[in-house]
Amino acid sequence: MTKVGCKFSINWHFYLFYKPPRSLDEIEVDITRLNGKIAGLLKGLVE
Secondary structure: OOOOOOOOOHHHHHHHOOOOOOOHHHHHHHHHHHHHHHHHHHHHHHO
């Protein structure tokens, strides 16, 4: 019988490339910035 493929641990990928979550303050700043950008784009469409 011939085996095809390989076996790997999915946990290895998550532990190797783990990046801790961002702080809520950073996320809030990003959301506020993006909201302003979206509002500017929508304002440009209406004019």
